Amino acid sequence: MEERTDRRCFLARGILGACGFGLAASLEEQILLAAMEEGKAKPAETENVPPPPDKPLTDIPPGSLPCGKIAGISLSRLIIGGNLIGGWAHSRDLIYVSRLFREYNTEAKVFQTLDLAMACGINTIQLDPACWGVISKYNRHRNPKIQTIVCVPLEEDRKKMKEIIQRQVDMGATMIYSHGGVTDNHFMHGGSTEPLAQMVDLIHEQKLPAGVGSHSLQIPMACERDKIPVDFYMKTLHTDRYWSATPKEHRKEYDWLMPNANDHNANNDAMWCNNPEETAEFMEKVEKPWLAFKVLAAGAIHPNVGFSYAFRNGADFIVVGMFDFQVEADVRIAIEAIQKAANRKRPWRA
Numbered sequence: 001m002e003e004r005t006d007r008r009c010f011l012a013r014g015i016l017g018a019c020g021f022g023l024a025a026s027l028e029e030q031i032l033l034a035a036m037e038e039g040k041a042k043p044a045e046t047e048n049v050p051p052p053p054d055k056p057l058t059d060i061p062p063g064s065l066p067c068g069k070i071a072g073i074s075l076s077r078l079i080i081g082g083n084l085i086g087g088w089a090h091s092r093d094l095i096y097v098s099r100l101f102r103e104y105n106t107e108a109k110v111f112q113t114l115d116l117a118m119a120c121g122i123n124t125i126q127l128d129p130a131c132w133g134v135i136s137k138y139n140r141h142r143n144p145k146i147q148t149i150v151c152v153p154l155e156e157d158r159k160k161m162k163e164i165i166q167r168q169v170d171m172g173a174t175m176i177y178s179h180g181g182v183t184d185n186h187f188m189h190g191g192s193t194e195p196l197a198q199m200v201d202l203i204h205e206q207k208l209p210a211g212v213g214s215h216s217l218q219i220p221m222a223c224e225r226d227k228i229p230v231d232f233y234m235k236t237l238h239t240d241r242y243w244s245a246t247p248k249e250h251r252k253e254y255d256w257l258m259p260n261a262n263d264h265n266a267n268n269d270a271m272w273c274n275n276p277e278e279t280a281e282f283m284e285k286v287e288k289p290w291l292a293f294k295v296l297a298a299g300a301i302h303p304n305v306g307f308s309y310a311f312r313n314g315a316d317f318i319v320v321g322m323f324d325f326q327v328e329a330d331v332r333i334a335i336e337a338i339q340k341a342a343n344r345k346r347p348w349r350a
Helices: 003-018 027-038 097-104 107-119 129-141 158-171 180-188 194-205 218-225 276-283 303-312 324-340
Strands: 067-070 073-076 078-081 124-127 147-152 175-178 210-214 232-236 290-293 317-321
Touching: 073 078, 078 107, 078 324, 107 129, 107 324, 124 129, 129 147, 129 158, 147 158, 158 175, 158 194, 175 180, 175 194, 175 232, 180 210, 180 218, 194 210, 210 218, 218 232, 218 276, 232 276, 303 317, 303 324
Parallel strands: 078 124, 078 317, 124 147, 147 175, 175 210, 210 232, 232 290, 290 317
Antiparallel strands: 067 073
């Protein structure tokens, strides 16, 4: 892999190993979390900028993709995920996929993807801090800018947590939430909601919406129980009806944090919502907006199925990684899925 990836792997082993997470996380999660701990975006090497499109990129009429509001901020109900740009892929046991993503998503290709997404009505991207370089450059040279929902690691030390949040604010974050894997790990090791409450408080000091991310349903349940004043939840949701899903009798809480096992019945980087029915049932009673991610189980579920399932079961927004050649089709599918979910049980909370 490239030198920067090797360096992040090294940082992951050092930083995350110290907090007991290094052995539990997959390689992809370790790289991601180490990049977040670095805390600074890689500066742009050049200001050569791909030109803006000189002709319409889509025939999808403006305004076709519905939006919802969180704390007064209007977000498209389909949000583009940042993993494909950063090169972090849940690729089961295919070791070349992350490198392939990074080779494909050159700076020019990212600009093309975002230009198309914006033209189709997607106005927001979810990202980790390591992706700020190209996103910052895009926003310096495009108007309107794409909004950003940025994940941050939890830190019990208030000063450090404040510094982490301040860096994202300085970079231009629109909304900030706790990284799902880190939040899960905190609870897996018996952590309380206190660091989450502190994080939310510090984000609110910056006058930004604050969210909590997780794969485990236990986290939003704990936040609701302890009345943490979050503005939104970032929680996984996907059906378990796909070939590589972990058999129900072998699912364990937080097994998505574990390294791939020799047991083929175990979770081998293939499932992130072990209890979709229970998740939908609990979230039906939650009045905070819900952004569902991993709705396609990292590419194992077709958007026709995954989008409809997420919206029908209560998600207010879905976060989906998309290559440029998928954007337009995904937007059309999302528009139809939202229309079909009009009479769903959970009210739209945004």
